[in-house]
Amino acid sequence: MAFEGLADRLQNTIQKIRGKGKVNEADVKEMMREVRLALLEADVNFKVVKEFVKKVSERAVGQEVLKSLTPGQQVIKVVKEELTELMGGEQSKIAVSNRPPTVIMMVGLQGAGKTTTTGKLANLIRKKYNRNPMLVAADIYRPAAIKQLETLGKQLSMPVFSLGDQVSPVEIARQALAKAKEDHNDYVLIDTAGRLHVDEALMDELKQIKELSKPDEIFLVVDAMTGQDAVNVAQSFNEQLGLTGVVLTKLDGDTRGGAALSIRSVTNTPIKFIGLGEKMDAIESFHPERMASRILGMGDVLTLIEKAQANVDEEKAKELERKMRTASFTLDDFLEQLGQVRNMGPLDELLKMMPGANKIKGLNNLQIDEKQISHVEAIIQSMTTAEKENPEIINSSRRKRIAKGSGTSVPEVNRLLKQFEDMKKMMKQMTGMQQKGKKKGGFK
Ligand code: GDP
Numbered sequence: 068m069a070f071e072g073l074a075d076r077l078q079n080t081i082q083k084i085r086g087k088g089k090v091n092e093a094d095v096k097e098m099m100r101e102v103r104l105a106l107l108e109a110d111v112n113f114k115v116v117k118e119f120v121k122k123v124s125e126r127a128v129g130q131e132v133l134k135s136l137t138p139g140q141q142v143i144k145v146v147k148e149e150l151t152e153l154m155g156g157e158q159s160k161i162a163v164s165n166r167p168p169t170v171i172m173m174v175g176l177q178g179a180g181k182t183t184t185t186g187k188l189a190n191l192i193r194k195k196y197n198r199n200p201m202l203v204a205a206d207i208y209r210p211a212a213i214k215q216l217e218t219l220g221k222q223l224s225m226p227v228f229s230l231g232d233q234v235s236p237v238e239i240a241r242q243a244l245a246k247a248k249e250d251h252n253d254y255v256l257i258d259t260a261g262r263l264h265v266d267e268a269l270m271d272e273l274k275q276i277k278e279l280s281k282p283d284e285i286f287l288v289v290d291a292m293t294g295q296d297a298v299n300v301a302q303s304f305n306e307q308l309g310l311t312g313v314v315l316t317k318l319d320g321d322t323r324g325g326a327a328l329s330i331r332s333v334t335n336t337p338i339k340f341i342g343l344g345e346k347m348d349a350i351e352s353f354h355p356e357r358m359a360s361r362i363l364g365m366g367d368v369l370t371l372i373e374k375a376q377a378n379v380d381e382e383k384a385k386e387l388e389r390k391m392r393t394a395s396f397t398l399d400d401f402l403e404q405l406g407q408v409r410n411m412g413p414l415d416e417l418l419k420m421m422p423g424a425n426k427i428k429g430l431n432n433l434q435i436d437e438k439q440i441s442h443v444e445a446i447i448q449s450m451t452t453a454e455k456e457n458p459e460i461i462n463s464s465r466r467k468r469i470a471k472g473s474g475t476s477v478p479e480v481n482r483l484l485k486q487f488e489d490m491k492k493m494m495k496q497m498t499g500m501q502q503k504g505k506k507k508g509g510f511k
Contacts, residue, residue: 070324070362073109077363080105081143090138095127102146110294110325115153115332123149147359153328154355155337161192162283162311167253168201168244170280174273174308175288176300177261180316180342182212184288185258186219187342187350188314192254193225201252203243204229205236205276206260216258223347226252236260237275244280257282265300270307277308284311286339289326291315297326298333305334316342319349327358391494398455398487402447405440445473446483458484 080101084094099120106116126149127142163169171188175181189200202220204227206212213229220227228243240257247255259276262269277285287304289297301313313330318341331337338353390396390404447455449472454461461469461484463477470477 070109070327071321073105073324074362076105076108077102077146081146081363084142085139087139090127090142092128095124095142098142099124099127106325106328109323109328112295112298112325112329112333115329118332119149119153143363147363150328150359150362151356153332154358155331155353156355161196161339163196164283168247168255169253169284170244170282171254171256171284171286172259172273172277172280172282173256173286173288174259174304174310175261176265176290177209177263179261179288179290180314181261181288182206182209182215182219182258183345184286184314184316184340184342184350185216185256186223186225187347188286188340189225189254189256190223190347191340191350192256193223198254199252200225200254200256201243201247201250202227203240203255203257205239205243206258207232207234207236207239208260208262212258212260219347226250236272237279240276240280255280265303273308285309286312286314287336288314288316288342289330291318291322291324291326291341292320294323294325295329298329301330301334301336305336310334310336312337312339314338314340314342314350315353319343324362391497396491396494398447398450398458399452401487401490402444405444442473442475442479443483446470446475446480449473458487 080098084090084098087094102123103116103120106119107113111119123145126145161169161171173181173185173188185202189202192198192200202216202225204213204216206216213232217227217229219225228239228246230239230242236259243257244255246252257276257280259273260269285308287301287310289300291297293300297315301310304310313334313336315327315330315338318324318327327338327341338355341351341353343349343351390400446469449469450461454465454469461480466477466480466484470480473480
């Protein structure tokens, strides 16, 4: 998966600052040194890294410490906000022309995934916006590109306009637009020619197609696996053609992710979509914020903090945090906290939002059914104090008794005990991770 290395490094770095009672300039400096290295290693453009580090440092130093939050969390929040900003802030939409058809010109180098993306995007436009797109095969140079688009069109039951490879792309585009008007296709996606490298002939041809078709969008398709090259390609296409957006493909692969983080900043062109596979539905709108969350592996902790602030009073939250941290959490505490935490949303989802939770094996299999929560409460209430404090003593005859007393079943009792055991295991692992960080980074 993309970003793994970067995510790992950034997460280790922020782990050290999270939970600090006080954060001083030296802490921020130290952290930013590591963030800088992590970004450079992920192949993020040098200038982008420099600017990013400067911005975060300025904001982080002297941050007011919010009453119920630790300063460490605040610094992390700044990193996340700036990372989101770097990738383009709010996500962008596709243009709609008030004089249909809306024309989308797809450009890019050979092999970037242009033809595939043309199909995917048309599919998305049809599904999401309920439109009726037409594909135009204007890549007359790459062998088999026309055939490939025709195959995709067949697969998607979508019209493909083609005049073979002996007619100029400009002429193909001209005739295609006339045909789209005639057939009432409200979107036209032109799959233009690619080359192995950016060259003048290619740009001239693309400029002519642009001149003729007056596209509402010019999307550049770039391969995320090519890292800094993708950024350079984006820059030259943008200079020559004026892009309206970038589609970053192959993010399902093992890319370091530098391109995703640099493109917007270097070219001032937003990434609008990402390709996540070869299939026609493997395309997603690009959400910078979600991507930042994913990279930091803790994004949802902010949601968690917000939820906690909205639902749990500070004292109780601190107590919960302490118990989780020290893993001194009994079934009785579980019962007591259940009510509080329940207000915050589905429990298994909350657990997954905890920092570091993504590193814990088995957490994805941990499921807590909301509907079962009242049963859970009844089960715990049917236990003796000794049982609640020491669930290991609950043998099969005790399980039967508890099931009967709570009006539930033995499998339900078993399930709860298993879940509780898993939760405790998870807390122990998290405490372990924090201990490790403590030795290295010296935080609370
Ligand atoms: P073009 O030369 O730019 O038109 O490139 P193609 O559309 O032919 O794509 C080149 C190769 O990349 C094909 O094998 C595609 O299936 C593959 N491809 C395109 N997009 C993605 C993607 O998002 N993920 C993966 N894994 N493969 C992709």
